[in-house]
Amino acid sequence: MNKVTVKINGEEDYIVNIGSDLLKDAGSIISEVHAPCRVAYITDFTVGAHYTATVVDSLKDAGFEVFIFAFPAGESSKNMETYEKILEFLADNEITRSDLIVELGGGVVGDLAGFAAATYMRGIDYVQIPTSLLAMVDSSVGGKTSIDLESGKNLCGAFHQPISVICSVDTLETLEKKYFDDGVAEIIKYGMLGNEKILKILHSCVENHDNLYFALKPFLSEIVEESISTKLNFVKSDVYDNGKRQFLNLGHTIGHAIEHASRYAIPHGHAVAVGMCSIARAGEKMNITEEGTANNVTALIRACGLPTSTIISPVDLYNSALSDKKRRGGEISLVIPVKFGECEIKKFKIDELKNILTLGVK
Amino acid sequence: MNKVTVKINGEEDYIVNIGSDLLKDAGSIISEVHAPCRVAYITDFTVGAHYTATVVDSLKDAGFEVFIFAFPAGESSKNMETYEKILEFLADNEITRSDLIVELGGGVVGDLAGFAAATYMRGIDYVQIPTSLLAMVDSSVGGKTSIDLESGKNLCGAFHQPISVICSVDTLETLEKKYFDDGVAEIIKYGMLGNEKILKILHSCVENHDNLYFALKPFLSEIVEESISTKLNFVKSDVYDNGKRQFLNLGHTIGHAIEHASRYAIPHGHAVAVGMCSIARAGEKMNITEEGTANNVTALIRACGLPTSTIISPVDLYNSALSDKKRRGGEISLVIPVKFGECEIKKFKIDELKNILTLGVK
Numbered sequence: 001m002n003k004v005t006v007k008i009n010g011e012e013d014y015i016v017n018i019g020s021d022l023l024k025d026a027g028s029i030i031s032e033v034h035a036p037c038r039v040a041y042i043t044d045f046t047v048g049a050h051y052t053a054t055v056v057d058s059l060k061d062a063g064f065e066v067f068i069f070a071f072p073a074g075e076s077s078k079n080m081e082t083y084e085k086i087l088e089f090l091a092d093n094e095i096t097r098s099d100l101i102v103e104l105g106g107g108v109v110g111d112l113a114g115f116a117a118a119t120y121m122r123g124i125d126y127v128q129i130p131t132s133l134l135a136m137v138d139s140s141v142g143g144k145t146s147i148d149l150e151s152g153k154n155l156c157g158a159f160h161q162p163i164s165v166i167c168s169v170d171t172l173e174t175l176e177k178k179y180f181d182d183g184v185a186e187i188i189k190y191g192m193l194g195n196e197k198i199l200k201i202l203h204s205c206v207e208n209h210d211n212l213y214f215a216l217k218p219f220l221s222e223i224v225e226e227s228i229s230t231k232l233n234f235v236k237s238d239v240y241d242n243g244k245r246q247f248l249n250l251g252h253t254i255g256h257a258i259e260h261a262s263r264y265a266i267p268h269g270h271a272v273a274v275g276m277c278s279i280a281r282a283g284e285k286m287n288i289t290e291e292g293t294a295n296n297v298t299a300l301i302r303a304c305g306l307p308t309s310t311i312i313s314p315v316d317l318y319n320s321a322l323s324d325k326k327r328r329g330g331e332i333s334l335v336i337p338v339k340f341g342e343c344e345i346k347k348f349k350i351d352e353l354k355n356i357l358t359l360g361v362k
Numbered sequence: 363m364n365k366v367t368v369k370i371n372g373e374e375d376y377i378v379n380i381g382s383d384l385l386k387d388a389g390s391i392i393s394e395v396h397a398p399c400r401v402a403y404i405t406d407f408t409v410g411a412h413y414t415a416t417v418v419d420s421l422k423d424a425g426f427e428v429f430i431f432a433f434p435a436g437e438s439s440k441n442m443e444t445y446e447k448i449l450e451f452l453a454d455n456e457i458t459r460s461d462l463i464v465e466l467g468g469g470v471v472g473d474l475a476g477f478a479a480a481t482y483m484r485g486i487d488y489v490q491i492p493t494s495l496l497a498m499v500d501s502s503v504g505g506k507t508s509i510d511l512e513s514g515k516n517l518c519g520a521f522h523q524p525i526s527v528i529c530s531v532d533t534l535e536t537l538e539k540k541y542f543d544d545g546v547a548e549i550i551k552y553g554m555l556g557n558e559k560i561l562k563i564l565h566s567c568v569e570n571h572d573n574l575y576f577a578l579k580p581f582l583s584e585i586v587e588e589s590i591s592t593k594l595n596f597v598k599s600d601v602y603d604n605g606k607r608q609f610l611n612l613g614h615t616i617g618h619a620i621e622h623a624s625r626y627a628i629p630h631g632h633a634v635a636v637g638m639c640s641i642a643r644a645g646e647k648m649n650i651t652e653e654g655t656a657n658n659v660t661a662l663i664r665a666c667g668l669p670t671s672t673i674i675s676p677v678d679l680y681n682s683a684l685s686d687k688k689r690r691g692g693e694i695s696l697v698i699p700v701k702f703g704e705c706e707i708k709k710f711k712i713d714e715l716k717n718i719l720t721l722g723v724k
Contacts, residue, residue, distance in 0.1 A: 010372060080446045084511075091513030119481070122508065122519045146484065149446075151453030157484045158520060 002221060004228050006141055008236055011161045016140050018225050022168035023054045023129070027062030030102065030127055033164045036063035038099040040090055042113040046073035047105045047131050050174050055104055055129065064100075067093040071112075075264070078108045078148050080156075086116040097121050100163075106132035106179065107139055111157070114145030118160030128162045131171040133183025134269060137190070137227035140165045142235050142245075153264075169220040172213065180213050182269025184304050187223055189250050189276065190230040192297065194341045198226050199300075206303035246345055250335040251275030253321060253353075254360065260320040261312045273306035276337075278360030283336040285359045288346065290339040297337070314357035321353060364587050368503055370598055373523045378502050380587050384530035385416045385491070389424025392464065392489055395526045398425035400461040402452055404475040408435035409467050409493050412536050417466055417491065426462075429455040433474075437626070440470045440510050442518075448478040459483050462525075468494035468541065469501055473519070476507030480522030490524045493533040495545020496631060499552070499589035502527045504597050504607075515626075531582040534575065542575050544631025546666050549585055551612050551638065552592040554659065556703045560588050568665040608707055612697040613637030615683065615715075616722065622682040623674045635668035638699075640722030645698040647721045650708065652701040659699070676719035683715060 001019035017029055039059055043052055048070045056066050069089045071077050090101075103113035103126060110128055117126035130136045146157025172180060191199040201219045209215035216223065234247050255275030258266055280297045283289030298308045310317075321332075330350050337343050348356065363381035379391055401421055405414055410432045421428050431451045433439050452463075465475030465488060472490055479488035492498045508519025534542060553561040563581045571577035578585065596609050617637030620628055642659045645651030660670045672679075683694075692712050699705050710718065 080442065084442045087511055087518050088513055091511050091517050115481075119477075119518050119520055121517060122506065122521055144484065149449055149453050151450055155453050155483060156449050156481050158481055159484055 002225050004225055004232065006161075006165075006228075006232055008143070008161065011143070012163070014161060014163050014165065016165040016167060016228055018167045018169070018221050018228070020168065020170045020221065022166050023051055023171070024058050026055045026102070026129065026166055027058035027060070027064060029166055030059065030064070030100075030164060031062040034100055034125060034127075037065070038093065038095055039064045039066045040069060040093065040095050040099070040101045041066050041104070042069045042086060042101060042109060042116070043104045044073035044077070044106075044109050045070050047109070047171075047174070051104055051131065051171060055102070059102065067095075073105075073108070075108055075148070075153075078112055078146075080147060080149070082112055083116060083147050086112065087120055090116065090120050095120070095124070097124055099124060101126035102129065103127070104129040104131060105135075106130065107135045110135050110139045111144075111146045111154070114143075114160055114162070115147055115157055118145050118158035123160065125163045126160070128165045130165065130167055132175055132179050133172055133224075134179070134186055136167045136169075136224050137183055138186050138231065140167065141228055141231045167224050169224060172220065175213075177213070178267055178270075181304065181306055182267050184212065184216075185251075185269035185273040185276075185301070185306055187227050188301060188304065188306075189248075189272065190227045192250060192276065192337055192341065193230060193234070193247055193343055195226055195230045196341065198223060198230070199341065202300060202304070206300065212305055246333055247335055247343055249333075250337070250343055251279060253332065253334055254278045254317065254357065257317040257321040257357075258310055258312060260323065261316045266310075270307055273301045273304075274308060274310050277301055277308040278310075278357070279334065280337050280360075281362070282356045282360035283338075286336075286356075288336050288338065288344065293337055293339050296340055309362045314354060314361055317357050318354045321357075322350070364583060366587055366590050366594065368523070368527075368590075368594055370505070370523065370594075373505070374525070376523060376525050376527065378527040378529060378590055380529045380531070380583050380590070382530065382532045382583065384528050385413055385533070386420050388417045388464070388491065388528055389420035389422070389426060391528055392421065392426070392462075392526060393424040396462050396487060396489075399427070400455065400457055401426045401428045402431060402455065402457050402461070402463045403428050403466070404431045404448060404463060404471060404478070405466045406435035406439070406468075406471050407432050409471070409533075409536070413466055413493065413533060417464070421464065429457075435467075435470070437470055437510070437515075440474055440508075442509060442511070444474055445478060445509050448474065449482055452478065452482050457482070457486070459486055461486060463488035464491065465489070466491040466493060467497070468492065468537075469497045472497050472501045473506075473508045473516070476505075476522055476524070477509055477519055480507050480520035485522065487525045488522070490527045492527065492529055494537055494541050495534055495586075496541070496548055498529045498531075498586050499545055500548050500593065502529065503590055503593045529586050531586060534582065537575075539575070540629055540632075543666065543668055544629050546574065546578075547613075547631035547635040547638075547663070547668055549589050550663060550666065550668075551610075551634065552589045554612060554638065554699055554703065555592060555596070555609055555705055557588050557592045558703060560585060560592070561703065564662060564666070568662065574667060608695055609697055609705055611695075612699070612705055613641060615694065615696055616640045616679065616719065619679040619683040619719075620672050620674060622685065623678045628672075632669055635663045635666075636670060636672050639663055639670040640672075640719070641696065642699050642722075643724070644718045644722035645700075648718075650698050650700065650706065655699055655701050658702055671724045676716060676723055679719050680716045683719075684712070
């Protein structure tokens, strides 16, 4: 088992435990950071069916009293209604400030249970057991929790750090291919932000594979650890999302526009993959990006089975980007690759984005 | 206008502005701490009817664009439904992270709008304009925001500091007498915790008055300032509610039990008033409290027109106290006056509370 200690300015440290077959040890891992107490275990029906028995038995063996809450899998559950149900469940089972939430699942479960933990009694402790690659390499660092509003995704939430994270990479075996690929896009991003080990593993695995999961399987613990370390490097000292953390948005401005314009039919990682290719192409045409970078990025992303371009028009993408309510004033910061493994943040007037989107389209 | 700077460990400082007739200057006061932006102005129908025009005009004059959200007054609005409506209102009006919430009202408006500010886009700035005495002297320091669940009051919330507070004491003129008295109970508490100026003003005003509000009127700015300074003294370095801040619970353990047992028919301040008398009486009988203290406390509280005892039985109060889900383990900390102006925190086994309640009953 590998451990990454997450130290973020002004927040309590916690450990991300990474390895295979860790779920049966969840109870003992958690008992290292929390005394026996009442545990609200939160999961979705789909992933919960695979792993709940193992985790709950392990928690009980370690002396925790467990109360189980499960809800239907999928983004459509990530709303005010499920949030309220979780809160009432916590209250009905007399969970107090000295008790614990343990969540097992992908991003939806993590975001929901994390937001409940952030706000129930103004904040109680929680443990993340991410079971999707994206949740392992992205959600496990940064403390972002959220739910969707009618008006848009992730518009309501809080920053709340877990007290422990358990990444058991064997759980990725039950993950649907498109969700696995979603996580791979994020891993490629960490490579492009400078993690050479990740790039090396990816390049060695992606050629001539029949199934990306099986090709990457021997390296998953290392990939997850390297990804978390890279993200941590950008998030540290910047937990409130203002400065260096912006590098993590590589591919995300265009990616979010693609997701939005497709009404979320295109999954996050697929959209980010296209976003990374597009910004590299536009960067080359603006003489910011070293020649050949776009080709290299595109080749890697294509080899991972992810898309490299979109049929959505630059005008539609521009309108989607404008409607993103997080946009601050009339300027936009874009993360642009200078070369493979090195990026820069550049500010543009919002109307310059239309031109950049046109340059990046293919 | 008096100013108290609220500096709490690890949080941004902000100023509480205290004076009379400040609402017409709200815009210029706020423009000192926030650039012109979109403002979501949140209030309730009752208090909003008195002051909205003045505040909104002042905000517009200072260059803010204002969007108004109002809801029915009263605790029954402090729920998930109103919270969700506020969030959707913010999104519909394209409030971003660089915009602002300004709330005007008593505790319910402050708690709701503050929780929305704490969680919309994971936290945006907000300004409090408290119009009840309790909100001025209590909610303006500490950053507590919350909503009620079906299962209990204030079970969901967050800590979120305002960027500015405007206490315009003339707004207390439209406050119902029982709500004004509610605030007075909290002020007496600050006196008992050691603020001699407050005690002096109260003692000089409460004798031979026909109307407590008019008797206290010339001193309201001073009382609010002194109360806030006293609260601040206990909250500083302890924003997460663990140590010294516990002194602020004087009268509140029994007070909460009274509120709960009466199903909230007895208002907060009235219950706290009885709680302070009860714990002083019990303290004397346990030889913790100086003889005569209970009589002095009771006399002051009675002179303010607040109740000093309850007809609810000690057994019912005990059961209500037990059902308080915030109770940590088998112990309870009680704040007990040693003498007028000095208190101590003592730990008791939870079952000793029944005896203490019996000793305190009258």
